[in-house]
Each structure stands twice: as C-alpha cells, then as structure tokens.
Amino acid sequence: MRQFESMLSLYYLLPRRSWASLQSLHIDCLSLGIDCSIDTLRRWLKAWVTAGFVEERTESRQHQYRQSHHQPFITDTQDTLLLHWLSRYFTPLLPNEAYSLLSKRLHVLQVASVINQSVSLSHYLSVIEIDLPILPHYYHGPLASIKQAMLQQSVIHCVFIGQSLYLQPQALVVNSQGWWLRYQITDVALKEKGHALSVMHLVVCLLWVEEC
Structure with missing residues (x-):
C-alpha cells in the first residue's frame, strides 16, 4: 500500500508539457519524503509508461518523463x-x-x-436518442458569471425576459424540460435576514447578468 501511494505521488510530480529527468524526479521524491533508490524510481516510471499514463524519451543519454497527453483506454x-x-x-x-x-x-x-x-x-x-435540451453557446458568458456567484455565494443582478431580479444563484439544473437556474431571493435582494424563497427560472429567458 505504501508503494502504491508513492507511485501515485510520483505521477502527480510529473509535468504535463515539459519533461523531467530521472535525476530531478529522484530529488523531488526525496524532498517529499518518498524514500526510494533511483533504480526503484525507474521501475515505477516504467510501470506508468507501460500502462500508458506516462511518456518517456531519451535526450543526451538522459531518460526524461512527463504525463501522457492522451490517457489510455480512450481511442x-x-x-x-x-x-x-x-x-x-x-x-x-x-x-x-x-x-x-x-x-x-x-x-x-x-x-x-x-x-x-x-x-x-x-x-x-x-440510433442514440438523448432527451436533453441544447443550450446555445452564446449563453456561456452569462452562465460563467452565474457559476462564479454560486461558488462565492454572492448576489448578482439577472435580467430575464419581463423580469429583473437581484438574486443568489444556488444551482444550474438540466433535465428533459429545459435548462433552469435555481436561486434564492428575499424582499430586499438578500440584504436583510429573513426567509429566502427558493425559485426556478428558465435559463433561455435570461438576457444578461451583472455583478453587484
């Protein structure tokens, strides 16, 4: 089990774009408390290479490694x-x-x-039928602000068709009936403590979003 944990730690030490030499990886492992010889490290890396998760090359007689750009089992x-x-x-x-x-x-x-x-x-x-609605890509901009507000639990100003609201978004919901925004709102735009009303609104009615 300890060796498996060490191999996982080694994998996440590997860069994704640049290459790391065997020697530099050995130094990094030792600095993280992974006690292994350079031969053991090489065997671990070979196992990752064989499994397809790591790429290997030789340059100036040095073995270099990085995470594989294309993970195995997916053609x-x-x-x-x-x-x-x-x-x-x-x-x-x-x-x-x-x-x-x-x-x-x-x-x-x-x-x-x-x-x-x-x-x-x-x-x-x-021959594959998926019963889900398709939301046009131009909604990406407004939804980016909504997702950020959800993560930060902040209030935003959303303008829907026929309605303008200051609200705190709770979740984006997609089902066979459409794309929905679940949010909470109080009488004074969530600035006063009190009962928060949970509401759903169709995303396709969304016109724009402004941060408060």
Whole structure:
C-alpha cells in the first residue's frame, strides 16, 4: 500500500508539457519524503509508461518523463463521440478552464468533420436518442458569471425576459424540460435576514447578468 501511494505521488510530480529527468524526479521524491533508490524510481516510471499514463524519451543519454497527453483506454474515435456529446449537451455546465480546453480539443480533433466523414459514427449517433435540451453557446458568458456567484455565494443582478431580479444563484439544473437556474431571493435582494424563497427560472429567458 505504501508503494502504491508513492507511485501515485510520483505521477502527480510529473509535468504535463515539459519533461523531467530521472535525476530531478529522484530529488523531488526525496524532498517529499518518498524514500526510494533511483533504480526503484525507474521501475515505477516504467510501470506508468507501460500502462500508458506516462511518456518517456531519451535526450543526451538522459531518460526524461512527463504525463501522457492522451490517457489510455480512450481511442480517438471514442474521444470524438464523447466530445461531441459533451459539447452538444453539457458545455454550459463546465468550469471556464475546462470550457477553454474543450474548445481547443474540438478544434484539434476536428470533431464535426470526423463525424460527417465517418459513416459508422454518423449511423451510431442516429440510433442514440438523448432527451436533453441544447443550450446555445452564446449563453456561456452569462452562465460563467452565474457559476462564479454560486461558488462565492454572492448576489448578482439577472435580467430575464419581463423580469429583473437581484438574486443568489444556488444551482444550474438540466433535465428533459429545459435548462433552469435555481436561486434564492428575499424582499430586499438578500440584504436583510429573513426567509429566502427558493425559485426556478428558465435559463433561455435570461438576457444578461451583472455583478453587484
């Protein structure tokens, strides 16, 4: 069990973009209290490489390592399907950083083009029915402010069709009936203590959001 924990700690020491040498990783391990020889460290890294989670290269006769860019067990074809569904149905739920990474990944893999050119993928998607609404991508901006307010438990000004409210967002809800914002509101925009009324509102009625 201790060795497994050490191997996990080693994995998270590895950089994702740059490369780390075997010697520098050994120094980092020792500084974190992972007591291992450089040969043991090499065996651990080889195990990660074999499993597909770590990449290895040799430069100037030095072994260098980093986390794998493409995790195992997910092929490019499977990635295409997953990214297509994620982009189509769940993009507005993603944190801002994940949204940016998804956009880049969609561009790199050219997901729409791959699906259009693949008869098997197009046929597979045609026989899978997902009963969820699709929210246009231009809602990403207002929803980013709402998600930040949810995490900070702060009050924001939301303008819906026919209604303007100062509210504290509680959750984003998606179901077969649509996208919803669950929020709390009191008589004086949550600035006075008292009973908070929990309300649901259709996100598609949202026009813009302002921070208070």
